[in-house]
Amino acid sequence: MREIAELSDKTITIERNEFLKVKGSIDTNVYYVESGSLRIFVSDDYEEQTIRFGYKENLIVSLDSFLTGKPSVFFIQAIKKTVVKVITKSQMDNFLKSEPNSVLWTKILENLVLQQMEREIDILTNSPKERYLRVLKRSPQLFQEIPHRHIANYLRMSAETLSRLKKS
Amino acid sequence: MQSEKLIQSLIEQTRQIINQVERLKNCDLHTLTWRENQSSWNILECLEHLNLYGDFYLPEIENKIKNAGTKHEAEFKSGFLGNYFAKSMLPKDRLNKMKTFKDKNPLRDELDHVVVMDRFIHQQIRLLELLNLSENVSLNKVKIRTSISRLIKLKLGDTFQFLINHIIRHLKQIDRIQEEMKNAGQASF
Secondary structure, three states, X not given: OHHHHOOOOEEEEEOOOXXXXXXXXXXXXXXXXXXXXXXXXXXXXXXXXXEEEEEOOOEEEOHHHHHHOOXXXXXXXXXXXXXXXXXXXXXXXXXXXXXXXXHHHHHHHHHHHHHHHHHHHXXXXXXXXXXXXXXXXXXXXXXXXXXXXXXXXXXXXXXXXXXXXXXX | OXXXXXXXXXXHHXXXXXXXXXXXXXXXXXXXXXXXXXXXXXXXXXXXXXXXXHHHXXXXXXXXXXXXXXXXXXXXXXXXXXXHHHHHHOOOOOOOOOOOOHHHOOOOOXXXXXXXXXXXXXXXXXXXXXXXHHHHOOOOOOEEEOOOOOOOEEEHXXXXXXXXXXXXXXXXXXXXXXXXXXXXXXXXX
Protein backbone atom coordinates (compact mmCIF):
# COMPACT_ATOMS: atom_id res chain seq x y z
CA MET A 1 0.00 0.00 0.00
CA ARG A 2 2.82 2.40 0.90
CA GLU A 3 4.12 2.16 -2.66
CA ILE A 4 0.79 3.41 -3.94
CA ALA A 5 0.47 6.14 -1.29
CA GLU A 6 3.88 7.46 -2.29
CA LEU A 7 2.68 8.17 -5.84
CA SER A 8 0.56 10.98 -4.48
CA ASP A 9 1.52 14.63 -4.74
CA LYS A 10 -1.70 15.98 -3.26
CA THR A 11 -3.21 15.74 0.21
CA ILE A 12 -6.78 16.66 1.11
CA THR A 13 -8.18 17.28 4.59
CA ILE A 14 -11.91 17.00 5.11
CA GLU A 15 -13.84 17.66 8.28
CA ARG A 16 -16.44 15.39 9.85
CA ASN A 17 -19.49 14.86 7.59
CA GLU A 18 -17.85 16.49 4.57
CA PHE A 19 -17.99 14.59 1.30
CA LEU A 20 -15.05 13.38 -0.72
CA LYS A 21 -17.44 12.19 -3.39
CA VAL A 22 -21.19 12.42 -3.97
CA LYS A 23 -23.69 10.37 -5.95
CA GLY A 24 -23.45 10.69 -9.70
CA SER A 25 -19.94 12.12 -9.93
CA ILE A 26 -17.12 10.58 -11.92
CA ASP A 27 -14.25 10.08 -9.50
CA THR A 28 -11.37 7.99 -10.83
CA ASN A 29 -8.97 8.81 -7.98
CA VAL A 30 -7.61 6.34 -5.49
CA TYR A 31 -7.37 7.70 -1.94
CA TYR A 32 -4.95 6.58 0.73
CA VAL A 33 -6.22 7.32 4.23
CA GLU A 34 -3.47 8.94 6.32
CA SER A 35 -5.69 9.52 9.33
CA GLY A 36 -9.36 9.60 10.24
CA SER A 37 -12.14 7.44 8.86
CA LEU A 38 -14.64 7.44 6.02
CA ARG A 39 -17.69 5.55 4.95
CA ILE A 40 -18.94 4.63 1.50
CA PHE A 41 -22.71 4.57 1.20
CA VAL A 42 -25.53 4.53 -1.30
CA SER A 43 -28.83 6.30 -0.87
CA ASP A 44 -32.24 5.71 -2.38
CA ASP A 45 -35.28 7.79 -1.54
CA TYR A 46 -33.27 9.46 1.20
CA GLU A 47 -32.34 6.28 3.03
CA GLU A 48 -28.65 5.59 3.38
CA GLN A 49 -27.00 2.17 3.33
CA THR A 50 -23.33 1.96 4.31
CA ILE A 51 -21.33 -0.38 2.13
CA ARG A 52 -17.74 -0.09 3.31
CA PHE A 53 -15.53 1.78 5.73
CA GLY A 54 -12.03 3.11 5.29
CA TYR A 55 -9.64 4.04 8.03
CA LYS A 56 -5.94 4.68 8.63
CA GLU A 57 -3.67 3.06 6.02
CA ASN A 58 -6.57 1.84 3.85
CA LEU A 59 -7.06 2.60 0.19
CA ILE A 60 -10.48 3.93 -0.66
CA VAL A 61 -11.84 4.27 -4.19
CA SER A 62 -15.05 4.33 -6.22
CA LEU A 63 -13.89 1.25 -8.02
CA ASP A 64 -16.66 1.45 -10.62
CA SER A 65 -15.63 4.96 -11.72
CA PHE A 66 -11.96 4.03 -11.49
CA LEU A 67 -12.40 1.05 -13.82
CA THR A 68 -14.96 2.47 -16.26
CA GLY A 69 -14.53 6.26 -16.13
CA LYS A 70 -18.31 6.51 -15.71
CA PRO A 71 -20.43 8.13 -12.98
CA SER A 72 -20.74 6.20 -9.74
CA VAL A 73 -23.65 6.16 -7.31
CA PHE A 74 -21.43 6.04 -4.24
CA PHE A 75 -21.10 8.74 -1.63
CA ILE A 76 -17.82 8.91 0.30
CA GLN A 77 -18.16 10.86 3.56
CA ALA A 78 -15.77 11.59 6.43
CA ILE A 79 -16.88 10.12 9.76
CA LYS A 80 -14.38 12.33 11.54
CA LYS A 81 -11.66 14.73 10.44
CA THR A 82 -9.78 12.83 7.77
CA VAL A 83 -6.58 13.32 5.78
CA VAL A 84 -6.26 11.46 2.47
CA LYS A 85 -3.55 11.32 -0.16
CA VAL A 86 -4.92 11.57 -3.69
CA ILE A 87 -3.55 9.22 -6.35
CA THR A 88 -4.88 10.05 -9.79
CA LYS A 89 -5.87 7.50 -12.41
CA SER A 90 -2.91 8.51 -14.60
CA GLN A 91 -0.48 8.15 -11.71
CA MET A 92 -1.90 4.67 -11.19
CA ASP A 93 -1.69 3.83 -14.90
CA ASN A 94 1.96 4.87 -14.93
CA PHE A 95 2.66 2.85 -11.83
CA LEU A 96 1.04 -0.25 -13.28
CA LYS A 97 3.30 -0.24 -16.33
CA SER A 98 5.94 -2.09 -14.37
CA GLU A 99 5.52 -5.83 -13.86
CA PRO A 100 6.11 -6.04 -10.07
CA ASN A 101 3.74 -3.13 -9.45
CA SER A 102 1.11 -4.79 -11.55
CA VAL A 103 1.52 -7.97 -9.52
CA LEU A 104 1.08 -5.97 -6.31
CA TRP A 105 -2.08 -4.33 -7.65
CA THR A 106 -3.49 -7.70 -8.69
CA LYS A 107 -2.90 -8.95 -5.15
CA ILE A 108 -4.78 -5.95 -3.75
CA LEU A 109 -7.69 -6.55 -6.13
CA GLU A 110 -7.75 -10.28 -5.33
CA ASN A 111 -7.91 -9.45 -1.68
CA LEU A 112 -10.77 -7.08 -2.40
CA VAL A 113 -12.70 -9.81 -4.24
CA LEU A 114 -12.34 -12.06 -1.19
CA GLN A 115 -13.58 -9.27 1.09
CA GLN A 116 -16.53 -8.65 -1.21
CA MET A 117 -17.44 -12.35 -1.05
CA GLU A 118 -17.43 -12.23 2.73
CA ARG A 119 -19.57 -9.12 2.56
CA GLU A 120 -21.99 -10.85 0.20
CA ILE A 121 -22.40 -13.67 2.70
CA ASP A 122 -22.92 -11.08 5.49
CA ILE A 123 -25.77 -9.49 3.60
CA LEU A 124 -27.40 -12.85 2.79
CA THR A 125 -27.17 -14.02 6.38
CA ASN A 126 -30.60 -13.87 8.00
CA SER A 127 -29.76 -13.77 11.68
CA PRO A 128 -28.68 -10.31 12.93
CA LYS A 129 -26.61 -12.00 15.62
CA GLU A 130 -24.81 -14.11 13.04
CA ARG A 131 -24.10 -11.03 10.91
CA TYR A 132 -22.70 -9.23 13.92
CA LEU A 133 -20.47 -12.14 14.95
CA ARG A 134 -19.11 -12.59 11.42
CA VAL A 135 -18.04 -8.96 11.19
CA LEU A 136 -16.71 -8.86 14.75
CA LYS A 137 -14.54 -11.89 14.04
CA ARG A 138 -13.35 -10.60 10.69
CA SER A 139 -12.67 -6.96 11.64
CA PRO A 140 -12.44 -6.44 15.39
CA GLN A 141 -10.63 -3.17 14.68
CA LEU A 142 -13.78 -1.78 13.06
CA PHE A 143 -15.45 -1.61 16.47
CA GLN A 144 -12.59 0.54 17.78
CA GLU A 145 -12.50 2.93 14.84
CA ILE A 146 -16.09 3.52 13.78
CA PRO A 147 -19.10 4.90 15.71
CA HIS A 148 -21.49 2.07 16.37
CA ARG A 149 -24.50 3.68 14.72
CA HIS A 150 -22.60 3.44 11.42
CA ILE A 151 -21.66 -0.18 12.12
CA ALA A 152 -25.33 -0.92 12.86
CA ASN A 153 -26.28 0.51 9.48
CA TYR A 154 -23.52 -1.53 7.82
CA LEU A 155 -24.90 -4.65 9.53
CA ARG A 156 -28.44 -3.75 8.43
CA MET A 157 -29.85 -3.52 11.93
CA SER A 158 -30.98 -0.79 14.31
CA ALA A 159 -28.51 0.76 16.74
CA GLU A 160 -30.61 -0.73 19.56
CA THR A 161 -30.28 -4.25 18.16
CA LEU A 162 -26.53 -3.89 17.82
CA SER A 163 -26.20 -2.61 21.36
CA ARG A 164 -28.28 -5.57 22.63
CA LEU A 165 -26.13 -8.05 20.68
CA LYS A 166 -22.92 -6.56 22.07
CA LYS A 167 -24.14 -7.14 25.63
CA SER A 168 -25.27 -10.73 25.03
CA MET B 1 -22.50 22.25 -24.06
CA GLN B 2 -22.58 18.53 -23.43
CA SER B 3 -25.39 17.64 -21.03
CA GLU B 4 -23.16 15.22 -19.15
CA LYS B 5 -20.44 17.87 -18.65
CA LEU B 6 -23.01 20.33 -17.29
CA ILE B 7 -24.47 17.79 -14.87
CA GLN B 8 -21.00 16.71 -13.72
CA SER B 9 -20.02 20.29 -13.04
CA LEU B 10 -23.28 20.97 -11.15
CA ILE B 11 -22.81 17.80 -9.07
CA GLU B 12 -19.30 18.93 -8.11
CA GLN B 13 -20.55 22.42 -7.21
CA THR B 14 -23.23 20.85 -5.04
CA ARG B 15 -20.61 18.73 -3.26
CA GLN B 16 -18.64 21.85 -2.41
CA ILE B 17 -21.79 23.61 -1.24
CA ILE B 18 -22.63 20.73 1.13
CA ASN B 19 -19.09 20.74 2.50
CA GLN B 20 -19.11 24.48 3.14
CA VAL B 21 -22.34 24.24 5.13
CA GLU B 22 -21.14 21.14 7.01
CA ARG B 23 -18.21 23.28 8.19
CA LEU B 24 -20.64 26.01 9.31
CA LYS B 25 -22.15 23.48 11.72
CA ASN B 26 -19.03 23.96 13.84
CA CYS B 27 -19.77 27.66 14.37
CA ASP B 28 -21.29 28.78 17.64
CA LEU B 29 -24.73 30.38 17.83
CA HIS B 30 -23.20 33.82 18.29
CA THR B 31 -21.49 33.57 14.90
CA LEU B 32 -24.55 32.11 13.21
CA THR B 33 -26.81 34.93 14.39
CA TRP B 34 -24.38 37.86 14.15
CA ARG B 35 -25.56 40.64 11.83
CA GLU B 36 -23.72 43.66 10.60
CA ASN B 37 -26.69 45.98 11.01
CA GLN B 38 -30.43 45.96 11.68
CA SER B 39 -31.44 45.33 8.10
CA SER B 40 -28.79 42.80 7.08
CA TRP B 41 -29.15 39.05 7.28
CA ASN B 42 -27.26 36.78 9.61
CA ILE B 43 -25.84 33.44 8.46
CA LEU B 44 -28.92 31.45 9.45
CA GLU B 45 -31.17 33.84 7.56
CA CYS B 46 -29.07 33.43 4.41
CA LEU B 47 -29.49 29.66 4.69
CA GLU B 48 -33.19 29.89 5.43
CA HIS B 49 -33.64 32.16 2.42
CA LEU B 50 -32.07 29.37 0.32
CA ASN B 51 -34.32 26.80 2.01
CA LEU B 52 -37.38 28.82 1.00
CA TYR B 53 -36.22 28.73 -2.63
CA GLY B 54 -35.54 25.00 -2.33
CA ASP B 55 -39.06 24.48 -0.97
CA PHE B 56 -40.39 25.98 -4.17
CA TYR B 57 -38.04 24.59 -6.81
CA LEU B 58 -37.18 21.07 -5.66
CA PRO B 59 -40.73 19.63 -5.71
CA GLU B 60 -41.37 21.50 -8.96
CA ILE B 61 -38.28 20.01 -10.60
CA GLU B 62 -38.96 16.54 -9.22
CA ASN B 63 -42.50 16.58 -10.50
CA LYS B 64 -41.45 17.72 -13.98
CA ILE B 65 -38.64 15.16 -14.25
CA LYS B 66 -40.85 12.28 -13.12
CA ASN B 67 -43.62 13.22 -15.55
CA ALA B 68 -41.39 14.15 -18.45
CA GLY B 69 -42.06 12.40 -21.73
CA THR B 70 -38.66 13.35 -23.10
CA LYS B 71 -35.44 11.45 -23.66
CA HIS B 72 -31.87 12.28 -22.71
CA GLU B 73 -30.23 14.68 -25.18
CA ALA B 74 -26.46 14.80 -25.56
CA GLU B 75 -26.35 18.56 -26.09
CA PHE B 76 -27.74 21.29 -23.89
CA LYS B 77 -28.27 24.78 -25.21
CA SER B 78 -28.94 27.49 -22.68
CA GLY B 79 -32.06 29.60 -23.31
CA PHE B 80 -31.78 33.39 -23.63
CA LEU B 81 -33.66 34.16 -20.43
CA GLY B 82 -32.29 31.17 -18.53
CA ASN B 83 -28.73 32.13 -19.32
CA TYR B 84 -29.41 35.71 -18.24
CA PHE B 85 -31.02 34.68 -14.94
CA ALA B 86 -28.32 32.13 -14.11
CA LYS B 87 -25.50 34.59 -14.84
CA SER B 88 -27.16 37.44 -12.97
CA MET B 89 -27.12 35.29 -9.84
CA LEU B 90 -23.36 34.89 -9.74
CA PRO B 91 -21.76 37.22 -7.20
CA LYS B 92 -19.40 39.87 -8.51
CA ASP B 93 -16.24 40.97 -6.75
CA ARG B 94 -18.04 43.90 -5.27
CA LEU B 95 -21.38 43.05 -3.75
CA ASN B 96 -24.16 43.70 -6.22
CA LYS B 97 -27.21 44.02 -4.05
CA MET B 98 -30.39 42.40 -5.22
CA LYS B 99 -33.88 42.74 -3.99
CA THR B 100 -35.51 39.84 -2.21
CA PHE B 101 -39.12 38.95 -2.79
CA LYS B 102 -41.10 39.38 0.38
CA ASP B 103 -42.12 35.74 0.72
CA LYS B 104 -38.46 34.69 0.49
CA ASN B 105 -37.25 37.08 3.19
CA PRO B 106 -36.50 35.27 6.45
CA LEU B 107 -35.34 38.39 8.33
CA ARG B 108 -36.42 38.26 11.98
CA ASP B 109 -37.98 34.83 11.68
CA GLU B 110 -37.33 32.73 14.76
CA LEU B 111 -34.85 30.24 13.38
CA ASP B 112 -33.64 27.06 15.04
CA HIS B 113 -30.04 26.71 13.87
CA VAL B 114 -30.03 22.90 13.87
CA VAL B 115 -33.25 22.72 11.88
CA VAL B 116 -32.12 25.32 9.36
CA MET B 117 -28.80 23.64 8.62
CA ASP B 118 -30.20 20.10 8.53
CA ARG B 119 -32.95 21.25 6.22
CA PHE B 120 -30.36 22.84 3.96
CA ILE B 121 -28.20 19.69 3.78
CA HIS B 122 -31.28 17.53 3.10
CA GLN B 123 -32.26 19.79 0.27
CA GLN B 124 -28.81 19.49 -1.29
CA ILE B 125 -28.92 15.68 -1.08
CA ARG B 126 -32.30 15.88 -2.77
CA LEU B 127 -30.86 18.20 -5.41
CA LEU B 128 -28.15 15.60 -6.07
CA GLU B 129 -30.87 12.98 -6.55
CA LEU B 130 -32.59 15.25 -9.07
CA LEU B 131 -29.33 15.95 -10.93
CA ASN B 132 -28.87 12.19 -11.16
CA LEU B 133 -32.46 11.62 -12.33
CA SER B 134 -32.16 14.36 -14.93
CA GLU B 135 -29.83 12.17 -16.96
CA ASN B 136 -32.89 10.32 -18.24
CA VAL B 137 -34.68 13.41 -19.57
CA SER B 138 -33.99 16.37 -21.86
CA LEU B 139 -32.41 19.35 -20.13
CA ASN B 140 -33.75 21.43 -23.04
CA LYS B 141 -37.35 20.31 -23.37
CA VAL B 142 -38.31 19.92 -19.72
CA LYS B 143 -39.44 23.37 -18.58
CA ILE B 144 -39.69 24.60 -15.02
CA ARG B 145 -41.89 27.52 -13.98
CA THR B 146 -40.08 30.17 -11.97
CA SER B 147 -40.97 31.57 -8.59
CA ILE B 148 -41.23 35.03 -10.17
CA SER B 149 -44.17 34.20 -12.42
CA ARG B 150 -45.81 31.03 -13.60
CA LEU B 151 -45.73 32.53 -17.09
CA ILE B 152 -41.93 32.58 -17.11
CA LYS B 153 -40.52 29.12 -17.60
CA LEU B 154 -36.89 28.08 -17.86
CA LYS B 155 -35.25 25.00 -19.33
CA LEU B 156 -34.39 22.36 -16.75
CA GLY B 157 -30.66 22.79 -17.43
CA ASP B 158 -30.91 26.55 -16.88
CA THR B 159 -33.02 26.09 -13.75
CA PHE B 160 -30.38 23.84 -12.17
CA GLN B 161 -27.67 26.37 -13.02
CA PHE B 162 -29.75 29.27 -11.73
CA LEU B 163 -30.59 27.48 -8.49
CA ILE B 164 -26.98 26.50 -7.79
CA ASN B 165 -25.60 29.92 -8.70
CA HIS B 166 -28.13 31.43 -6.32
CA ILE B 167 -26.85 29.17 -3.54
CA ILE B 168 -23.22 30.06 -4.35
CA ARG B 169 -24.17 33.74 -4.23
CA HIS B 170 -25.47 33.48 -0.70
CA LEU B 171 -22.64 31.25 0.49
CA LYS B 172 -20.31 34.05 -0.65
CA GLN B 173 -22.46 36.41 1.36
CA ILE B 174 -21.93 34.11 4.37
CA ASP B 175 -18.15 34.29 3.81
CA ARG B 176 -18.46 38.07 3.83
CA ILE B 177 -20.52 38.10 7.02
CA GLN B 178 -17.79 36.08 8.73
CA GLU B 179 -15.17 38.51 7.41
CA GLU B 180 -17.13 41.50 8.65
CA MET B 181 -17.64 39.89 12.02
CA LYS B 182 -13.89 39.43 12.37
CA ASN B 183 -13.26 43.02 11.34
CA ALA B 184 -15.79 44.20 13.87
CA GLY B 185 -13.66 42.52 16.51
CA GLN B 186 -16.47 40.20 17.41
CA ALA B 187 -14.73 36.97 16.57
CA SER B 188 -16.32 33.96 18.18
CA PHE B 189 -15.32 33.29 21.75
